[in-house]
Amino acid sequence: MSTPKILILGAGYGGLMTAVRLQKQLNYNEAEITLVNKHDYHYFTTWLHEPAAGTKDPDQCRVEIVDLLDTSKVKFVKGTVTEIKREEKQVLLQSGESLTYDYLVIGLGSEPETFGIQGLKEHAFSIRSINSVREIREHIEYCFAKYKMEKRPELLTFIVGGAGFTGIEFVGELSDRVPELCKEFDVDPSVVKIYNIEAAPTVLPGFDPELVNYAMEVLSRKGVTFKISTPIKECTPEGVVLADGEEINSTTVVWTGGVRGNAIIENAGFETMRGRVKVDPYLHAPGHEDVFIVGDGALIINEETDRPYPPTAQIAIQQGENLAQNLTALIRGGELKPFVPALKGTVASLGKGEAIGLVGDKKIFGSTAALMKKVIDNRSLYMLGGLSLVLKKVKL
Ligand code: FAD
Ligand code: NAD
Structure with missing residues (x-):
């Protein structure tokens, strides 16, 4: 079998965490990992109220993505995703480039909900x-x-x-x-x-x-x-x-x-609630064993309250950790572990x-x-x- 291609969209808390954990867990030849992000930096969304008001320099709230990657294991592509073609297992970028995958991780965050x-x-x-x-x-x-x-x-x-x-x-x-x-x-x-x-x-x-x-x-x-x-x-x-x-x-x-999931998810034809996909315990988009969603695009229900967990960085980071483990298991033929938030x-x-x-x-x-x-x-x-x-x- 050829080396599986893992394509990660978005270098926010969920996507980046998946990438940095995968690069630790997988050996060089086990997977071809690509991380795509609109900018060549990751920003700390949870700090953004500070530079917005001017109490912190915006540059203090971001870091070059390649500084966090082992680029011999994870390829970084600076690009804006415009479309996910599920049937073709393909992702289109604004530049005209198209990327293919065996496993897709969607971590494109959220956008304002204007109701x-x-x-x-x-x-x-x-x-x-x-x-x-x-x-x-x-x-x-x-x-x-x-x-x-x-x-x-x-x-x-x-x-x-x-x-x-x-x-x-x-x-x-x-x-x-x-x-x-x-x-x-x-x-x-x-x-x-x-x-x-x-x-x-x-x-x-x-x-x-x-x-x-x-x-x-x-x-x-x-x-x-x-x-x-x-x-x-x-x-x-x-x-x-x-x-x-x-x-x-x-x-x-x-x-x-308020926020809703990134419109790219909805436009790709996934069923959503406020732009978020109700993922299964392994973070799959339902019916798609090859597509995983982390962060604000993933909707998971808190069984104690029967309501969705609020979208937070805390959960996005934990999902990234869980997904990296599960992707490693998938590639090595191991067992998947369900995602359970530890708030x-x-x-x-x-x-x-x-x-x-x-x-x-x-x-x-x-x-x-x-x-x-x-x-x-x-x-x-x-x-x-x-x-x-x-x-x-x-x-x-
Ligand atoms: P993000 O971290 O938002 O990352 C999404 C990434 O996708 C970004 O890098 C973006 O550039 C990229 N992207 C988007 N569209 C495209 C595209 N078309 N092509 C390529 N790349 C794209 N949560 C907490 O747990 N604790 C807090 O204290 C907290 N404070 C917050 C404070 C503020 C001011 C805000 C706004 C939110 C806060 N949150 C907090 C919520 C938290 O920031 C989000 O839940 C979290 O960022 C979600 O992570 P994510 O990985 O889904 O998306
Ligand atoms: P939110 O949905 O949590 O809050 C939006 C607020 O806007 C609600 O109180 C809602 O009633 C109000 N609202 C909606 N329509 C309105 C209208 N027409 N007029 C006036 N008010 C209206 O959204 P958020 O604050 O952007 O947070 C998004 C997510 O990020 C949440 O999950 C939140 O928990 C998380 N977050 C966490 C922290 C933290 O942990 N410190 C900080 C920021 C955000």
């Missing part, structure tokens, strides 16, 4: 890549500069739509950045407004109420105004229209209202020195939680790139 809300795609920013957060950061600075000339309050009114973990972490950073910007641009801080608008009756719906209250207190103190039970109905060039009819003028709307907890940052979290059953707050968040961020660096990546990018 068909008018104007969001056209007028709102989203936190999704290095390029998108650079745009947000530059835009915020531009708004401060322009305010000095025009004095229009909407220039310094910042709207964050959705108070899930991404929205909360972003307003935490933004409220840290605003005092710096006010100083730099000689702006009276009282002119700046940050609204975090949430459709559900509480921010962080479903999370522990005591931790939610703590988060709201901290962020309100830092200047964030919450509007809960208030869905955004429309986004316009002037700002947002809320379901209760209120209009808020703003030149900056950042949409953090360690959730910790969300509220800006410098502040966070909330649930680690096991234990609630953590303030500086303890902020320290734990750094430990988690540094641990994922270690998982992906070992000590050398930690030394390059460590969060202190």
